[in-house]
Amino acid sequence: MDKEHSNHETNIEKENTLTNRQGHPVTNNQDIRTVGNRGPATLENYDFIEKISHFDRERIPERVVHGRGAGAHGYFEAYGTAGDEPISKYTRAKLFQEKGKRTPVFVRFSTVIHGGHSPETLRDPRGFAVKFYTEDGNWDLVGNNIKIFFIRDAIKFPDMIHAFKPDPITNVQDNQRFFDFCSNSPESFHMVTFIYSPWGIPANYRQMQGSGVNTYRWINSEGEAVLVKYHWEPKQGIKNLTQKEAEEIQAKNFNHATQDLYDAIERGDYPEWELFVQIMSDDEHPELDFDPLDDTKLWPNDQFPWIPVGKMVLNKNPEDYFTEVEQAAFGTGVLVDGLDFSDDKMLQGRTFSYSDTQRYRVGANYLQLPINAAKKRVATNQEGGQMRYAPERAPGKNPHINYEPSILGGLEEAKQLGKEHTPEVKGKLVREPIDRPNNTKQAGETYRMFEDWEKDELINNLVNDLSACDQRIQDKMIALAEEADEEYGRRLREGLKNTTKEHDPNPLGAKDAEKVSKETMEDSHDADPY
Secondary structure: OOOOOOOOOOOOOOOOOOEOOOOOEOOOOOOOOEEOOOOOEOOOOHHHHHHHHHHHOOOOOOOOOOOEEEEEEEEEEEOOEEOOEEHHHOOOOHHHOOOOOEEEEEEEEEEOOOOOOOOOOOOOOEEEEEEEEEOOEEEEEEEEOOOOOOOOOHHHHHHHHHHHOOOOOOOOOOHHHHHHHHHOOHHHHHHHHHHOOHHHOEOOOOOOOEEOOOOEEEEOOOOOEEEEEEEEEEOOOOOEOOHHHHHHHHOOOOOHHHHHHHHHHHOOOOOEEEEEEEEEEOOOOOOOOOOOOOOOOOOOOOOOOOEEEEEEEEEEOOOOHHHHHHOOOOOOOOOOOOEEEOOOHHHHHHHHHHHHHHHHHOOOOHHHOOOOOOOOOOOOOOOOOOOOOOOOOOOOOOOOOOOOOOOOOOOOOOOOOOOOOOOOOOOOEEOOOOOOOOOOHHHHHHHHHOOHHHHHHHHHHHHHHHOOOOHHHHHHHHHHHHHHOHHHHHHHHHHHHOOOOOOOOOOOOOOOHHHHHHHHHHHOOOOOOO
16 A cells, blocks of 8 residues: 555545545546446436536536527328338337338527627538427437547536637637637547538538437337437438638628528428438447447448438428527436436436526426427426426316325326336446447548548638647547548648647637637728717
8 A cells, every 4th residue: 555645545635736626536427427438327426416417507608519590390100111221120119110100309409619790601510400290299319410420328428518609808719728628528530520521511501411310219119128229311412512602601690590590480491401311229239349338439331221211301490599599498308108228328318408407497397388388288296396387287187296106186197008128237346447448430431521622621621720729639639630541641641731820719610710819900991989
């Protein structure tokens, strides 16, 4: 035993040691506690719960993330099949079962990091959230335009967003803070490769892909499960922008994507997306060089083909932006029978965080608002809460009984017909990263998939932002690029070798932004007081 420490000490604490709000030293800020290193997660993750619930309440009334959004109403039409097979083989979810069955939907598109009135041309992932008003209640499919994410463990989400948001002192987004986090979180490099390419600035919302990002489960009537990923493909085609094109648009219209969506629907040019799924057996898949529950990875479509299951059409604009688009509230935990969670660590963390955020942002009774309310009967024993305006009682229910079980005329449990899915969970409770992290291989594959002009844009954007960063950050990013692909690393190294500039906080990808404030002083016009 170290002579400097007695046997009753449990950790070493210094002046700069991270603690939680209770003052407890945090010994692992990288991994939530799970059964085995793949999960599922456990509820007693106090450090994570405290961290994420505080994060959910950092900003009012605007969303912490996805602050700027546009939305529209429409419908989802099921094909009744998964490729050539009846979809009932995989899921008993009612909305998918019948060919031609239509389910009303509301979709909210958004930018992730920036505020409610920020330009829609900024380099940023785009949100793609769909609320299905099914006969079994609501299903929220919450995702982004990019099919992967920066991190694979939900405990890192507040840190990631803090690094990407504006500096807490200057209130200016700072690319050095972004790369400081990403260079020290190597699992983010695949997403960085997408975001700094033209895929980081979709041309508009109508010509943008969507993805559920997380891994879910489908459950059939026998209680059998498969893993599933969701993909929205726009029938309008896909279009992205270069940094220069985005800046030219921003100079003329910083609402261009919202206006494009609204105008298209008004003129009857209704945008459509086809919904595809990838299906995988529900096990660890040791034959793969990555874990299928890892959100930083793509499932290769040659091994797990995209299977069409339906299409979505948006055909009605909101009648009022605030009551519909702004108050729309989504959550990854909002699933219907036949759909289920996987042990995906990001999904399990988001499932707590998203609905917790909505209860804080909109209110405890946000599900009574028309945009969020299920389009079917609702009967609960929940009472009170801010802005509650209707009881949720069943016809004939004894209004004096707001608990269950009861023989005095209260609500009763539903009878479940489909068999319960009962996965076996076995393992020690640990705080560990998953096996097979393989942080850079798919980033290299993505780089090689890009067309030459996309590679050029990626390298130019990275060099522009990294050239003003600390040399240690540059070296780490170069090492990740070299590990991903020899050409990728060489071009980044050569670009940074020939370009250096003084650090000045800038939005991601902005060219020469540091000169603008000086030029404003030089180019502006004097005026006399009046």
